[in-house]
Amino acid sequence: MVEPGIEHPGHRQQQPAGEILGVGHVVELSHPTAPDKGTRDTGHAFLSFTLSHRWSKSGAEPSVRRKGFTMPRMIVNDRPVDIAMDPRTPLLWALRDAANLTGTKYGCGAGDCGACTVMVDGAALRACLVTLSECEGRFITTIEGLSPDRSHPVQQAMVAEQAIQCGFCTPGIVMAAAALLARNANPSDDDIRDAIPNLCRCGVQPRLLEAVRRAARVMRRETTLHAAPVPGIAPADAARTTPALSPAPSGDTPR
Structure with missing residues (x-):
């Protein structure tokens, strides 16, 4: 679990994010990761966001490794994805920076304000506190996926x-x-x-x-x-x- 209160060092500046492409295409960009407890040095991880239409809603396949990173697998807005990123990274930053799902907002980074609330397996959770490793094999729904035609x-x-x-x-x-x-x-x-x-x-x-x-x-x-x-x-x-x-x-x- 990511330590509550960790602040994303670039939260005031939107990271560039590419378009999510089809099977076999990967979008890669540099991304700050959460620091270890007791240090302010965040380091950097390399992330990729890959779609795979081979999966079914019955569940995600086990994690795979790519370029040295374990890639947690999950379903985001009904689309199966692999995410190559430090597994301690908050889900919030994978959604915003990798998937360009910016409807999920950064507010406090400590789980207090609720601006980053998403559904994980139908339950409302704070995306700033839920790590990628905790989301593996689970169904994530953001505001973009709740009802694209605003009919909810x-x-x-x-x-x-x-x-x-x-x-x-x-x-x-x-x-x-x-x-x-x-x-x-x-x-x-x-x-x-x-x-x-x-x-x-x-x-x-x-x-x-x-x-x-x-x-x-x-x-x-x-x-x-x-x-x-x-x-x-x-x-x-x-x-x-x-x-x-x-x-x-x-x-x-x-x-």
């Missing part, structure tokens, strides 16, 4: 209840809420608060509570909801489609 009830309800605000912490909140509703479609308010302790400087907690309640009703098929525009919609059309995105009338103060 939590996403729809977050828009409908205007619980987005700045949006930085939203992916982690959505993933935590989706994991909750997957196992409990009729949560109490206490269940919601316990499952989504994510920090949010914008103060969306009251609206978030209502959004999860509303998403739960959709999950129980008691109601329907279509609040979020489909991907690719023009901003002007999005504003007309979604009241939450519409500008306030002249003279009105946005709430």
Whole structure:
């Protein structure tokens, strides 16, 4: 397990990431790894991100070695992958820097804020604390893989209840809420608060509570909801489609 509080030395600067290619193609780049306990020297590891369509959802094959590194195998958003990287590296950096799945955000690096929440085998976990070795053979779902067309009830309800605000912490909140509703479609308010302790400087907690309640009703098929525009919609059309995105009338103060 990576020691809590380890700070990624380049977290303010996005590492360049190449496109993920097909079978047999590898994207390689230099990547800082977590330091050993008691030292601030991070060193560098060489990483590669490889797709293999030979796998099935029944599980990943055992680890393989490439260029001296053990390559943990896992399923990321339904795509089997090999990752050649120090096995102590937090999952967060493999997702962001290797896979270019930047919807998973870096917040605190200590598991406190919840901005990096992803699903691991359906459970909401902090990607900054889960190491690659702990993810081997497991199913990882990020915000990009939850619902590419934004149709998930939590996403729809977050828009409908205007619980987005700045949006930085939203992916982690959505993933935590989706994991909750997957196992409990009729949560109490206490269940919601316990499952989504994510920090949010914008103060969306009251609206978030209502959004999860509303998403739960959709999950129980008691109601329907279509609040979020489909991907690719023009901003002007999005504003007309979604009241939450519409500008306030002249003279009105946005709430």
